[in-house]
Amino acid sequence: MGSAVPGTLAPDIHRSVNIANSELQSSILAALQRYWPNGAVPIKTLPIPRCSVPDREPLPPLLTRVKLPEWASDLAPSIGLPVPAYAVVDSAGPVWSCTDWWQVAFWYLNGTAERAFEAAHGPIHSYSYRLDGWDPSVWECAWVNRIALFLRRWSARQHQADETELLGALPEVEIAVTHDVDAVTKTPSIRFKQSAFQGFNGIRKLAQGSFCGAQVKFRQAARFLFSGSDYWLFDHIATMEERHGLRSCFNVYGGRGGWLRSPKHILFDPSYNVARSDLSRTLKELALRGWQIGVHQSFDAWRDSELMAAERQHVERALEQSVTTCRQHWLRFSWKQTWAAQQQAGFKLDSTLGFNDRPGFRCGAALRFRPLAPGAKAGLEAVPMVLMDSHLYDYLALESAERYREMQRWLDEVRFVRGQATVIWHTHVLATDYGWSDGFAELLRLLDRGNS
Ligand SMILES: [Zn+2]
Structure with missing residues (x-):
């Protein structure tokens, strides 16, 4: 982008960013x-x-x-x-x-x-x-x-x-598939968290008088608690994507993981350490084969540039490569602080801008652009996230045909306007516990058709 984009703006003026x-x-x-x-x-x-x-x-x-x-x-x-x-x-x-x-x-x-x-x-x-x-x-x-x-x-x-x-000609459509890697193995904390969450949903359904709905949720709670589902799905994902000639981006957590953390961090953050030899080796191999690697900053990092920088460096050291793209875990985001902190931590591209609880264009755009972060130097770009697996399965709870139409609707808009956007499919949701693999296969088919 041209130098006309102002980079440094007074942070205290009304509405944070206001320009002539x-x-x-x-x-x-x-x-x-x-x-x-x-x-x-x-x-x-x-x-x-x-x-x-x-x-x-x-x-x-x-x-x-x-x-x-x-x-x-x-x-x-x-x-x-x-x-x-x-x-x-x-x-x-x-x-x-x-x-x-x-x-x-x-x-x-x-x-x-x-x-x-x-x-x-x-x-x-x-x-x-x-x-x-x-x-x-x-x-x-x-x-x-x-x-x-x-x-x-x-x-x-x-x-x-x-x-x-x-x-000049209209621009090319750019829709990037991204995976936020929240889990690589089924840890006791995931068993507890997910079964408690589904159990809670079951109780809510019961309170609403939906016995069938409650039964489904209780079955899911039991599955999360007892099944030996495999969350190591890198090869599976790579094979699926390769079939469609596609290479995605894996956003990985840069904290240390493990149990020596506060209960809040154990509950909200991923529990793996990217320096684990099998994980770093797998990611390095994927990077060599053309997959992108980004950082998935921890729950508390959304305004903490030092924490972000430490997490970025941990991922870089483990993978022996420079990593400058990112997305905040849980899409934790402040217009005023997150981009400024990311920029300070050395990131070049962020794809956090989207909603947890609905698909859509949070800034009315499908565009890679340079945000006007108050007090920050020009450099960081942002690309919106328009669609995520949990929108379809958790928030909208759609059946297969509706889910397909919903995905098509958002992707078609990006295509119609020749836009740029990202889509999230978490890695662990392809495990049998979740059963969201079909949706991912549909997404890849839709993208393949659109790009051919
Ligand atoms: Zn996450």
Whole structure:
């Protein structure tokens, strides 16, 4: 990305990140530059009005829907593209021509509303349910990418030129499969945690009067407690992926594992040590064969750059290679602190930005971009996580056909907008205890079809 993206911004100003209009336009043009490889001039000169931003960000976000003109009607639903109401300026003409698209794109990509919420209430980490009363339509599509496609088309019309000739070809779709390695063996703590969790769900089902549902949960609890399921699934995953010509990324824990930790860490963090010889050997072999390795920072590391750096170094030493990509365990994330800490710890790419409790585009984008982290030097990039195994199996609890449609729906959106995104499938959920292997096979088929 170009040097126009500001890297150092005052941390205390309202809404954490607030930048001048010209800077805002440059930052969006740079963030979306893959949509105009021939140069941004025809986009920059579009007659887009500038809105004024209110002193206080309305929360929950106050949205309005902007219908796109007929020549771009395929880029937004018929009810229109959701934008913050203040981005529409009061002037003559159709609403789409009175909308400050720079501000809209920035509002999404910068997470302006979430940053304001975090400043008032603290981080939600990655639970969308904490954003009570928010219109979920902001997470339903990659709106920023759709705006980029709209601006391309508008610009070609303005110049009466062929869109591809004027701005260059559309970018390639990039959907990366990633595995957060939370467990490599079935430890006593996993047996206890998972059986207690499923037992609790069973009791909840009973209380709701669902005897069948309770029975299923109690059976799962017993399976977690007693079965000898194998959680060492690296070869299995590699073989499945190779069949589809795909190489994923394994994010591995950089703590020391074991029992000499506080009960909280034993409960919430993975228990393995990446320096274990069979594990480091397997990961090194995978890396040699083209798989990527990232760091999966521990539960408490989300704002602790020193802890992150120590975990990164532990993974690097064990694998004898530089590791600069990451995702926070449990998607623990603060807009204000996590990216800044990651940058300080030497990371170059983070894929934490997504929700634990629903699929979707948390910043309205399927785009690898440079976040505006207050107080941090430019360098780190972020790529959103749009879909995860537990969305499908735990939160939505879908049957096979629905699950397939749900996966297709999110992947199709990324493809439609020629976006960049990541998907999580945990390694241990391919074990028979969970039985989420079929879903992974479906995901690989969907990706294979889309990329061929
Ligand atoms: Zn994790």
